[in-house]
Amino acid sequence: MSRIGVFICHCGENIGGTVDCARVAEATRAVPGVVHSVDYKYMCSDPGQSMIKAAIAEHRLTGVVVAACSPRMHEPTFRNAVAEAGLNPYLCEMANLREHCSWVHEKGEPTTAKAIDLVRVMVEKVKRNQPLQPIQVPVTKRALVLGGGIAGIQAALDIANAGHPVVLVEKSPSIGGHMSQLSETFPTLDCSQCILTPRMVEAARHPNITLMTYAELESLSGFIGNFQATIRRKARQVDEKLCTGCGLCTTKCPNKKIPDAFNEGLSTRGAIYVPFPQAVPNKPVIDKLNCTFYKTGKCKLCEKLCPTGAIRFDQQDELVTLDVGAIVLATGFKLMGTDQFPEYGYGQYKDVIDGMQFERLASASGPTAGAMKRPSDGKPPETVVFVSCSGSRDRSKGVPYCSKICCMYTAKHAMLYKHKQHGGKAYVFYMDIRSCGKDYDEFVRRAIEEDDVAYIRGRVSRIYEQDGQLVVMGADTLQGGRPMVIKADMVVLATAVQSQEGSEALAQKLHVSYDPYHFFAEAHPKLKPVETNTAGIYLAGTCQAPRDIPETVAQASGAAAKVAALFAKSELTREPQVAVVNRQPPPVFSRCVGCFLCQSACAYQAIEQEQIKARDGSVIKTVARVNPGLCQGCGTCVATCRTKAIDIQGFSNEQIFAEIMTL
């Protein structure tokens, strides 16, 4: 027989001023099972809490109802108090007399009557509460970071420095990502490589970091603290251990005409190549699509030349499976191609380039060694037009969002151009300038005021080629939409930031949700910006949304901190409000009939199959089992189960049913 204690809080005047708390306490005393019912000014105060603790001992209470504010406010407070008195904390429930009663109703009989009902409901619930134990899930203290750009490198370093092993997986042959392609960075104009490469090297050398470049995630199973990730290590055709990175093969490769992706197609490379001089690891890879041997079956020149015999034409992809406890997604972004702009020549005009191509032109390590030469004829461009918001904030291009970084890098580009091309003219067409960030607006003003870049508020309607020049037609909306026609030698489109190739497929592999543009979705836009809806998987950088380097680095460290916190204990503790499948002694075993209709209803893949076996090992029946590590406690499976074989702790069928029966 239950012995319930009820504690009615006045919350000063907040409840007491509207609800007749004494009467509520008295009425509750008449409920079977209630052995103690009192009211008090402030239950959450120390004396209030001690009052509860004392009553638990004195009246040997089996359950406690605190009728006060919203459980969303003080449930933890009172459950702790109850626990300190030696009662299982989950035997304490709250009735919401403040937010749901005294604050929203007038003083009077009906309000007190409602208060009494709300308390009775909770009394009937708590009579059926079960003592629950928090769920302990073991944690594999090794992290997997997907993506070797600045976000992934930062996250990997932070986790590694916290003392945990990290596997850093990068799909291209070298880590570094987009940042390694940049010339200078805003707002300081310091050289991107100069600040990035040390980090790349540090990552490569770090005892806790295992680099897997030229590799991709094949599949993922498991759950927080207990993932199994299978990684495909694509065949480099080069033995990384033997290769010294001497570079002989790359210089001697007869095949020279392959567009260099790192330089955004502004230069060419061989079929065996190192993406860029500072690549980490600095080991070449054979581009099988373009290698003469793979096309004709003849050549193998590199193999003959290699002093250490590191070339391996027989090398195959290999699959490695890793146990990891947490995953950081840092797969980055891609830029919208210039070919998406019919009005700007479908990317057919050599001198209409995108922002990243400009970075390479401006980069000291780029195809022009940093000299301003336009792609078509290598002539230094005397007039350059920069078009911001190319594709961004443009529904017709399927990108309603702002790409965030373009305003800043366009200002930077214009400046770099002016610094390199004295006397050159730079125009920037813009919708509006978004330069909020430390020293950002100052930076843009410098471009306008000191480097006198001409900013024109308006859109570019059309660009076409005319005798070796590009005619840019736009309008200046600050001058009543005055038509502008500029003859330019080069045009730079600040094209939209888009989600990385294959993001959707990857999200589905990971059961991470994503937005309509395939950027990965955070668990909560405000309070869980680095978590995903899948526990144990975190986000860093532009795979979530467009953002710049400092933000990316900050978020990467945030994600790393989440991982470090998870790894701080060898077991992770979760609220026991999870679903459980009914179990019974033989010959019934379980009320579950094994139809598994619940399985597809679960958003967390928490429902597994369990075979109930006889002594001889033969399967008697297969029933559902809820993995408490994965279950989030929504209870959708409970409502789906016809035989009521699944129930949810803390909101059990018996509890809810009793609540209804009280009204």
Add this chain to the structure above:
Amino acid sequence: MELNEKAKQLLETGDVKAVLGFEAGTQGGRRPAFARSAARAERLSFEGEQNLASYVTRKEVKRLGRVAVAARPPVLRALLQLMAERQVKEQDVLPLVQEADGQVRELATAQAMEEYLALSPQQIPAADRELMDKLAAMSQQERWAYWQDQLSRCIKCYACRSSCPMCYCEHCTMDCNRPQWVPVPSHALGNLEYHMTRAMHLAGRCVECGDCGRACPVGIPIHLLTFNAEESVHAQFGQRAGASAKLDYALSTFRPDDKETFIR
């Protein structure tokens, strides 16, 4: 070849341990019949109404071994749905259908069953459709009165549940007593909640064989309730129970753009 010869063959070759068909019953009626020997197989034929799929999930029948089942489309739909719900294995049943030319054909695989069904459109019998339309045309109060009158005659013998191929749960909601979801007694509330719950539990799972209504000793058209639930699943989500052995249960899946008109 008729069912009885086919049955003899299958039993003699040992392909199946029992053949489930129909035989002559009381007062010129037909009834389900099991044949486990060639002799018994003699009286079997396809002619009969009950949905024989309701037998294949019974433990007494499972113990017999592989059974051949005289199958009409509702039976095939039920078998496929049962496979989707992991209650029956493809290799445990051998559905037999009668071709237009009288030949008996084996549909040994789920795929064969699916293909066969694809050719036989599913539709509610005209009389039932008529009654459903009549009810739909009534006012809510009239419908209430109609069902209260009908259900007042329910004695909760559970003939409907026992005859339903999809009511295979060993432990039905009706038998749950902590809490006692549905009152056991056959009073007005117990009857209403029983039939309401059954219909909801068959939404997206009802193969529209109408056996529940056929089984009712007092003649309550309860099959209309499961028909209604199944039809609104089909109308709103485009899913049909028993179309495939692959689980596709409308009520444990969703589309973000499901269209409703009543949520504020």
Add this chain to the structure above:
Amino acid sequence: MTEPFEPKITAFVCNWCTYAGADLTGTSRIKYQSNVRVLRLPCTGRIDFMLLAKAFARGADGIIISGCHPNDCHYTSGNYHARRRWMIYRNLMDFMGIDTGRITFSWVSAAEGAKWAELVNEVTTGIRAMGPYTEYKQLADAGVE
């Protein structure tokens, strides 16, 4: 002179959106009619249709079911499952002659404190006008000798 009929309204709400929304109604001190009794569940996906039937059996004159807006579900898709369930259940209830006008489904987010107050007031006023759900209440004793 009999006193005016005060309807009994039972509300089933999810913990993350509507319950929090109702909390906000409180913290914003927005007043609404006191007939409603709120039952808190983790998610609308948890709301078994039989719970609604039980509320009627217990003599509720009106029922409110409310949770997170589509896309906002704390559990990503519980409300989508709930919506499908209601779409079927509502049709069935109507077919059985149950007065669907006495059940109100809605989405009230944690930010919609005002909407919760409006919802409760509209429903309470509406049900008060409809009068007690006598038809259903009568079931309790019908069929018992």
Add this chain to the structure above:
Amino acid sequence: MADMYQLSSASLDGLFAALAADGRRILAPTDRDGRSELNPVTSPGQVAKDYIQTTLSAKEVVFPKVERLLSYTLAPGQVELTDAEPAARPTVVFGIRPCEAAGFQALDAVFNWDYRDKFFNARMEQLAVIGMSCTRKDDACFCTSVGGAPGSTKGSDLLLTPTASGYLAEVITDKGRAMVALAPGLFTPVAAADKSMVVELPAALDQPALTAKLPALFDSPLWADQALRCVGCGACAFVCPTCVCFDIQEEADAKAGRRLRTWDSCGYSMFTLHASGHNPRDTQGARWRQRIYHKFATYPDRYGQLGCVGCGKCTRACPVDMNLKEHLVEASQA
């Protein structure tokens, strides 16, 4: 010997009127889309024509499908009980068949065996039965195989048998006599009983022989074989005039509750399920055997009468045609 009268078809109206005038409710078979069921009537015109049986049996008049035994209220430390008083009212069941009329005695055997059931008895006392001999039969009928007959007076207070000119009325009990006394003018005494219109029904089996051999058949595979077709519902038990099994159900909340008695059936898989999960009758074969043995072995053993009147209602109600007569014949030949 019972006194006998002639009753003209026309005078049934008078009889009904007289019974009504005496404050009695009259229940009789009425027609509902092809089925006949027992309903309150006020005139003979409402009574179904040439029915063989009602689907349900008249047992619900004395043993309702749901009845309240008691109710209670709870307060801390105290329970207040209120016994239910059966709302029994003077009732005449008109036109049920002799087989069914005989069923009341099988019910009585249980309800007044070791404990006198207040509810059953209160209703029985208020009940008078006007039976109607059978002029038709069907394949389910086998009363003559279980000691009954299409014209048997057993269990009726007044038995009517159709004749060319109306009815032969046989008064069997004082209750019957009392009904005649309500409208003496309608009843013309006759010397000889004309039961020529009563249908012939040869016995299908030797029941005493079957009862005698049942103990030996207990472990026979026959039952499981017969039961393969059975779907395990309770239709047979619920329509049976003699099936008496009931369940006690509590409907309560924290503050009040009621205790109800409701029909139950040995055909249900959970009928004998123990809390431990063990089920002594865990196959339909075992349950079907129980049904036969209870009626044809246990009943004679314990009450000196059969638990079956051969009405065949179970056979007609069964969704899969578990023909009782046929199965008994099979058993007696086994």
